[in-house]
Amino acid sequence: MPKQTLAIRTVIFSIFTNAFLAVIKFLAGIFGNSYALIADGIESTVDIFSSFLVLVGLKYAERPADENHPYGHGKAEPLITFVVVAFLIISAFTIAWQAIKNIQTPHALPASWTLYALAGIILWKEISYQVVMSRSKKLKSSSLKAEAWHHRADAITSVAAFIGISIAIFGGEGFEAADDYAALVACGFILYNCYGIFRPALGEVMDENNFSELTQEIREISLSVEGIEGTEKCFIRKAGMTYHVDLHAHVRGDLTVTEGHDIAHKLKDTLRKEIPQLGHVLIHIEPS
Numbered sequence: 001m002p003k004q005t006l007a008i009r010t011v012i013f014s015i016f017t018n019a020f021l022a023v024i025k026f027l028a029g030i031f032g033n034s035y036a037l038i039a040d041g042i043e044s045t046v047d048i049f050s051s052f053l054v055l056v057g058l059k060y061a062e063r064p065a066d067e068n069h070p071y072g073h074g075k076a077e078p079l080i081t082f083v084v085v086a087f088l089i090i091s092a093f094t095i096a097w098q099a100i101k102n103i104q105t106p107h108a109l110p111a112s113w114t115l116y117a118l119a120g121i122i123l124w125k126e127i128s129y130q131v132v133m134s135r136s137k138k139l140k141s142s143s144l145k146a147e148a149w150h151h152r153a154d155a156i157t158s159v160a161a162f163i164g165i166s167i168a169i170f171g172g173e174g175f176e177a178a179d180d181y182a183a184l185v186a187c188g189f190i191l192y193n194c195y196g197i198f199r200p201a202l203g204e205v206m207d208e209n210n211f212s213e214l215t216q217e218i219r220e221i222s223l224s225v226e227g228i229e230g231t232e233k234c235f236i237r238k239a240g241m242t243y244h245v246d247l248h249a250h251v252r253g254d255l256t257v258t259e260g261h262d263i264a265h266k267l268k269d270t271l272r273k274e275i276p277q278l279g280h281v282l283i284h285i286e287p288s
Contacts, residue, residue, distance in 0.1 A: 004058065004061075004062045004241075006135060006138075006139065007058050007135070007139055007141055007144055007241070008055065008058055008059070010131075010132055010135045010144060010147070011051055011054050011055045011058060011144070011147060012055070013128075013131070013132075014047070014051045014054075014128065014132060014147050014150070014151070015048055015051045015052065015055070017124070017128050017151075018044045018045075018047040018048045018051060018150075018154075019044075019048055021041075021044050021121055021124070021125070021154075022041050022044035022045045022047075022048065023041075024117060024121065025037050025038070025040045025041030025044055025117075025121065026038060026041040028114050028117040028118075029041055029114075031111070032110055032111035032113065032114035032117070033108050033109070033110050033111055034110035034111070034114050034161065034165055034179050035098065035099065035102045035179060035180055035183060037110075037114055037117070037118070037161055037165075037179075039095040039098065039099065039157065039161070039183040039186070040121070040154070040157050040158055040161055040186075042091060042094060042095060043091050043095065043153070043154055043157055043190070044154060046087050046088070046090070046091040047150045047154065049087065050083070050084040050087040050088070050147075050150065051147060051150070053080050053083050053084060053087075054080055054081075054084060054143045054144070054146070054147050056080070057076045057077055057079070057080030057081075057143055058077070058141075058143060060073055060076040061073050061074045061075075061076040061077050061240040061241075070280075071239055071244055071279065071280060072239060072240070072242060072279065073240075074238075074239030074240025074241065074242050074279075075204075075205065075239050075240070076240070077141065077142055077143045077201075077204075077239075077240040077241075078142050078143070078201035078202070078204040078205045079205070080143050081142050081143050081145075081146045081197060081198070081201035082198070082201060084143070084146045084147075084150070084197070085146065085194050085197050085198045085201075088150070088153065088190055088193070088194050088197075089191065089194055091190070092187040092190040092191050092194075093187070095157075095183050095186070095187050095190075096183070096184055096187040098183075099180045099181070099183040099184050099187075100180075100184070102177065102180040103177045103180045103181065108176065109168050109169060109172070109173075109175075109176050110165045110168055110169060110179055112169050114165055115162060115165055115166060115169070118158050118161055118162040118165070119162065121158045122155055122158045122159055122162065125151050125152075125154045125155035125158060126151075126152075126155045128151040129148050129149075129151035129152040129155060132144060132147050132148035132151060133145065133148035133152075136148050139241050140238070140241050140243075140277060141240070141241050142200055142201045142204055143201075145197065145200070146197045146201070149193050149196065149197050152193065153189065153190045153193050156186060156189040156190070156193075157183075157186035157189070157190065159186075160182040160183065160185045160186035160189070161179060161182050161183065161186065162182075163182055164178045164179035164180070164181060164182025164183070164185075165178070165179045165182070167179075167182075204238045204239075207237045207238075209235055209236055209237070211236045211238070211243070214236060214243065214275070215234050215236060217275065218231075218234055218236075218245060218247065218271060218275070219231045219234065221270060221271055221274050221275070222247065222249060222267055222270075222271070224270075225263070225266055225267045225270050226263075226266070227251055227252075227255075227259075227263035227266070228249050228250070228251065228263065228267055229250045229251060229252065229288040230249070230250040230288060231247060231248065231249050231250065232248035232249075232250065232286065233246070233247070233248040233284075234246070234247050234248070235247075239279065241277060242277060242278070242279035243275075243277055243278050243279060244278075244279045244280040244281075245271070245278060245280070245281045245282065246282045246284070247267075247271075247281065247282070247283055247284070248284045248286055249263075249264065249267060249283055249284070249285055249286070250286050250287070250288035251263055251285055251286075251287065251288060252287070252288060253287030253288065260285045261285075263285070264283040264285050265283075267283055268281045268283050
């Protein structure tokens with residue numbers, strides 16, 4: 001299955017998951033008298049919109065290179081990731097604001113059955129996280145990684161809600177606001193995860209060269225190509241799910257320009273064959 005197709009199917013899975021769980025959370029929160037669950041539902045609703053943005057970003061990044069974008073449109077992925085992070089931050093502050101209002105307003109205890117609903121939500125969200133994160137690693141996709149952390153953040157919010165509701169139910173009168181405090185704690189986790197999502201995407205936009213394992217693999221493959229006697233500089237830039245490489249390779253100094261050119265092309269073809277996620281590969285030939 002093509003990388004882009006797998007990525008798009010993963011995001012569609014997230015959209016349907018978040019839509020279903022948002023309905024469950026809102027219903028359980030309203031009828032179970034738990035703002036922590038309603039806050040959870042708010043986050044899932046925001047996740048639906050952010051997942052649509054990820055889907056749009058992946059579709060745009062899939063467009064082939066053109067005259068104005070010779071390296072393709074892969075940079076759309078980290079840019080969309082920034083928007084997703086912004087949605088997460090907004091949802092965290094929205095939940096915190098409402099939780100503080102609820103703490104100041106007396107209300108009834110949550111219903112005990114909401115704990116069963118939360119247990120199922122936590123399990124499903126953690127499974128979703130594992131599925132999406134494994135695919136993000138396989139595809140080297142920053143936007144899918146952000147999507148996976150949405151599921152993990154949702155699971156954390158649900159765990160906090162579970163703890164808060166448990167304290168409120170077992171503590172009884174005087175502990176009604178426990179699930180609201182739990183919502184505040186969950187906001188802290190969400191904001192912390194935002195940095196974990198934002199930092200790699202920023203590095204991608206800034207062309208941060210931080211791919212030691214891929215660099216080593218490129219050097220090892222290069223030495224297996226006949227005529228290549230060594231490698232020097234190796235610069236790597238990530239654009240979406242594709243890596244663009246600038247490599248300096250050493251050949252014998254007495255070769256003709258044509259011979260050096262042919263070796264460079266052979267090296268380029270070998271690298272792209274052995275490492276399918278490579279996009280543009282620029283080989284600079286130097287005398288050894």
